[in-house]
Amino acid sequence: MNVLVVDDEEDVKLLFEQRFRKEIKSGEMEFEFAFSGEAALNYLAQHQHEAVLILSDINMPGMSGLELLKKIKEKESAPPPTVVMITAYGDDENYKIAMGLGADDFLTKPLDFTLLKEKLKAI
Amino acid sequence: MNLLLLIAILYYLRRNLESKTLLPEWDKIFVRGMIVSFILFGLQFSFSPFKEVLNWVSYGAIFYLIYLSLKNPVFKPVKTLVYAVIPYIMIEFIADLTDVINKPFYEEWEFFFESASFFAFIWMIAMLFVNNKQRKALEKERQNALEDQKRLQISESMKAALEVQVAERTRELMGQKESLEKVLEDLRATQTQLIHAEKMASLGELTAGIAHEIQNPLNFVNNFSEVNNELFLELKEELDNGDIDEVKAIAADIEQNLQKISHHGKRADAIVKGMLQHSRSSGLHKEMTDINALADEYFRLAYHGLRAKDKTFNAKLNSEFDENAGSINVIAQDIGRVILNLITNAFYAVDEKRKSGLEGYEPTVTVSTKRKAAAGEEDELIQISVKDNGSGIPQGVLDKIFQPFFTTKPTGQGTGLGLSMSYDIITAHGGEFKVETKEGEGSEFIILLPVS
Missing domain, CATH: 3.30.565.10 (Histidine kinase-like ATPase, C-terminal domain)
Structure with missing residues (x-):
């Protein structure tokens, strides 16, 4: 499974690589990282045909996670990739907006990696 | 004749001494003297036997006046009048006396007496004239002095009035100054409050940002700590397995994670310090x-x-x-x-x-x-x-x-x-x-x- 993680915090990369150490090692999962909404769109444009699960933060400078979500769901050809939104606030407002935009699931910060692993495996 | 002179003297005294305003008691005497003299003057025409007697009475009155004028300091201003009158009255008196006592002698020397009387009269007129002139000059000077004094008084009173006004204005201004100072103080207090309010407002703006900013590093601290716990377990496993290369790799990761924990811990610390600094207003x-x-x-x-x-x-x-x-x-x-x-x-x-x-x-x-x-x-x-x-x-x-x-x-x-x-x-x-x-x-x- 190919997972694209979108977050403006660069240390997220290190964290995911260690948290999914075994999965990466076994080739079960592959992670790509984009540090902004714009970078994520670029990546998606270049890797259109790969099955992608997108994990995106909402609160980012520049293009926010919500905008990214909107663009992905609007543009990407069917079937659209699964998008899981991560928010630091976990408030109803962002939840509703993201739901309306077609988000597939939600996770709140701080990330519970055990839960995340379960979710990823279920997909 | 002497009665007229008496009236003239009385009139002159009254006028020159300004007795009406300056010596009211003497003025009464002068006025009464003048009235009596007038009556007597009228009487001597209708009742001629009095003429001689009245003449002597007039002498007495005139001499008394002269005596007074020389003796009483009140009459000092009119001494010149006395000097003017004395020669004439003395000559007249001596002539009349001689006429009574020794008529033939008087008649013999009548011409002499007449001449002396005439010169004394001229002397009197001249003296009066000169005196009048001097008196007028003096009067003028006195008037000027009076006016000066009046002006001085006016300016003094104006000065006093001005001083009162100035004091009043000063008091008013002081009052205004005090109330303005109070207003200024109030404004300063308000300004301080407003500045504080502005600081608190910007602190409010910051709080949400700060919460987000602190949340992220805290998440990393927590996540990397958890990862390290897992890595330690793996490290033990690999030690048991004897895979030294893997142990080294895991140890390197743990070290790196510890650095990350430290880094994000410091980041959160700096944010909290910054927040404290922002709300602090002194020091x-x-x-x-x-x-x-x-x-x-x-x-x-x-x-x-x-x-x-x-x-x-x-x-x-x-x-x-x-x-x-x-x-x-x-x-x-x-x-x-x-x-x-x-x-x-x-x-x-x-x-x-x-x-x-x-x-x-x-x-x-x-x-x-x-x-x-x-x-x-x-x-x-x-x-x-x-x-x-x-x-x-x-x-x-x-x-x-x-x-x-x-x-x-x-x-x-x-x-x-x-x-x-x-x-x-x-x-x-x-x-x-x-x-x-x-x-x-x-x-x-x-x-x-x-x-x-």
């Missing part, structure tokens, strides 16, 4: 401050603060930091507040333009730093600029933006103190505060701070 001191780090910190805080308040807000953030900007001796909290204020304003400007629904508009805020040489001098300056692509500042408003309480925001949304406080802070640092703006295209606020 400020200058310290060497990394301008890029400061600008970056407040840039993020401002952004997250606004995002926390308004979920729909978004803008492209550019930072163009000059690597050589370095550190500068400033009150970091104050300069931070200025940067925060400028960035908040810039965000507000681009957000307003975005809300107007302009097609293809990309809200952009750029914060940049630059180290440059001051014009024509050896000294160096650090420039911090905050640029937005909002609607710009209209010319009519431009000269007011640094005035306290001026705001273009709707009532209740801005204190109007942000830029004026920022201006004061930059000026207190010996810096310069400039604004460049173009309507419809955006604004750029530029701070220039001296390096030394």
Whole structure:
């Protein structure tokens, strides 16, 4: 499974690589990282045909996670990739907006990696 | 004849002594004397036997008056009259006396007596004339002196009145001064309160940003700690397995994670310290401050603060930091507040333009730093600029933006103190505060701070 993680915090990369150490090692999962909404769109444009699960933060400078979500769901050809939104606030407002935009699931910060692993495996 | 003289003398005395006003008691006597003399004068025509007697009575009266004039200090001013009259009256008296006592002798020497009487009369007239002239001159002088005195009195009373007025005005002014001082004091207190309110308002703006900013590093601290726990378990397993290469790899990861934990712990610590600094109002001191780090910190805080308040807000953030900007001796909290204020304003400007629904508009805020040489001098300056692509500042408003309480925001949304406080802070640092703006295209606020 190919997972694209979108977050403006660069240390997220290190964290995911260690948290999914075994999965990466076994080739079960592959992670790509984009540090902004714009970078994520670029990546998606270049890797259109790969099955992608997108994990995106909402609160980012520049293009926010919500905008990214909107663009992905609007543009990407069917079937659209699964998008899981991560928010630091976990408030109803962002939840509703993201739901309306077609988000597939939600996770709140701080990330519970055990839960995340379960979710990823279920997909 | 002598009665007439008596009347004349009395009249003269009365007039020259101004007895009517100066010597009222003597005046009565003079007036009575004149009335009696008149009556007697009338009587002597209808009743001639009295004539001789009256003549002697008149002599007596005149002599008495002369005696008085010479003796009484009250009559001092009219002594010349006495000198004028004495010769004539004496000659007349002697002549009349001689006539009574020795008539033949008198008749023999009548011509002599007549001549003496005539010269004495001339003498009297001349004396009176001269005296009158002198008296008039004196009178004039006295009048002048009186007038001078009157003028002096008037000016004295005017002076006194003026002094009273001045005292009154001074009292009024003092009262006004005191009430103005009270007003000033009240205004100062209000200003202090407002400045505090502005600080608290910007603290409020910061709080949400700070919460977000602290949450992220805390998440990393927690996550990396957990990862390390797992890695330690794996490390033990690999030790048991005897896979030394893997042990080394895991140990390297653990070390790296520990560094990350430390890094994010410090990051959270710095944010909390910054927040404390921002709310603290006293005990400020200058310290060497990394301008890029400061600008970056407040840039993020401002952004997250606004995002926390308004979920729909978004803008492209550019930072163009000059690597050589370095550190500068400033009150970091104050300069931070200025940067925060400028960035908040810039965000507000681009957000307003975005809300107007302009097609293809990309809200952009750029914060940049630059180290440059001051014009024509050896000294160096650090420039911090905050640029937005909002609607710009209209010319009519431009000269007011640094005035306290001026705001273009709707009532209740801005204190109007942000830029004026920022201006004061930059000026207190010996810096310069400039604004460049173009309507419809955006604004750029530029701070220039001296390096030394």
